[in-house]
Amino acid sequence: MNILDEIIAHKYKEVEERKALYPVKLLEKSLYFETPCLSLERYLLRPDKSGIIAEIKRKSPSKGDINPYVSVERTSIGYMQAGASALSILTDSNYFGGKNEDLMIARKYNYCPILRKDFTVDEYQIVEAKSIGADAILLIAAALEPERLKQLAAFARSFGLEVLLEVHSQQELEASLSEDVTIVGVNNRNLQTFQTDVALSLELAQHIPSGMTKVSESGLKSPKTLIELQAAGYNGFLIGETFMTDGRPERAAAEFIRELRQLQQNLSLASAQA
Numbered sequence: 001m002n003i004l005d006e007i008i009a010h011k012y013k014e015v016e017e018r019k020a021l022y023p024v025k026l027l028e029k030s031l032y033f034e035t036p037c038l039s040l041e042r043y044l045l046r047p048d049k050s051g052i053i054a055e056i057k058r059k060s061p062s063k064g065d066i067n068p069y070v071s072v073e074r075t076s077i078g079y080m081q082a083g084a085s086a087l088s089i090l091t092d093s094n095y096f097g098g099k100n101e102d103l104m105i106a107r108k109y110n111y112c113p114i115l116r117k118d119f120t121v122d123e124y125q126i127v128e129a130k131s132i133g134a135d136a137i138l139l140i141a142a143a144l145e146p147e148r149l150k151q152l153a154a155f156a157r158s159f160g161l162e163v164l165l166e167v168h169s170q171q172e173l174e175a176s177l178s179e180d181v182t183i184v185g186v187n188n189r190n191l192q193t194f195q196t197d198v199a200l201s202l203e204l205a206q207h208i209p210s211g212m213t214k215v216s217e218s219g220l221k222s223p224k225t226l227i228e229l230q231a232a233g234y235n236g237f238l239i240g241e242t243f244m245t246d247g248r249p250e251r252a253a254a255e256f257i258r259e260l261r262q263l264q265q266n267l268s269l270a271s272a273q274a
C-alpha cells in the first residue's frame, strides 16, 4: 500500500469519529458561516503579491519532524508580512502534525485566503473547513474517483469555498476537471518515491486549460525556479519545507521573496532595454 492509500484509509475512520464527536449541527453554529470567503484565486492573480502560498507543516511522512513546535501565530503573520499571497495550513494530525486549531489561529491573526490542507474525502470535512474559517480546500485527484471529486467540489462551492485540484498526471487532470474547479495544482512530489521534480509542472502546464489558475506545488527551493514556472504560465507556488526547515520560517520566506522581486526587477529592466 502506498502512503497516500494509507493516509486515505486512516482519514475515512477519523472522519467517522469526528462526526460522532462534533456533529454538523454543532459546526454550523460557527460564526464563519456568516463570513464570505476570500478568493484564493483572486489573491494569486494580484500583481502586488508574490503568488506564494506559504505553508505551515510541522512534519511529513517523507521528512519526519520538520518544525514540530512552530508558532503558528508568529509564522503566519510573518509569512504575510513577507509578501505571501495566501497561507496553507496542514490540519491532518496523524501524518503531518497539524490540527484545526492551527488554522483557527492563522485565521484569527490574518486577513488573507487560507487553504485548508488536508485529505478531504467526505462532505463533513468541507463543513468543518468552513466552520474553522478556511477559504479554500484541497481535493487530490489520486485520492478520489473523478465523479466523487466533482461532487465534493460542488459541495465546497455551495459554501463559497474555492477548490484547489491537485494532480500528478495529464489523465488525472482531464478526468477531474469540472466547472467547480478554477485552480489546478500540479504536485511535483511523486507520492511513491517522495522525490520532487519541477519538470512535472513544466510538462503539464500546456495541458491545463487556459483560464485556469495554475499552481505548482512541492519541492520549490529557489526563486529562480519560480521565474521559470511563471514563464510557463504558473500564477501560484505552494512552498512548505523550504521555509519550515528554517528555525524561523517567516524570515526564510522574507529572504526568498526579496530575491524573487530582485530577479523580477532585473528581468523587466532587461526587457525594457531590449
Ligand SMILES: O=P(O)(O)OC[C@@H](O)[C@@H](O)c1c[nH]c2ccccc12
Pocket: 055, 057, 117, 118, 166, 187, 196, 217, 218, 219, 220, 238, 239, 240, 241, 242
Ligand atoms: O514542503 P514542500 O515540498 O514545499 O511542499 C508543500 C506542499 O506542496 C506539500 O506539503 C503538499 C502538496 N500536496 C499535499 C497534500 C497533502 C499534504 C501535503 C501536500
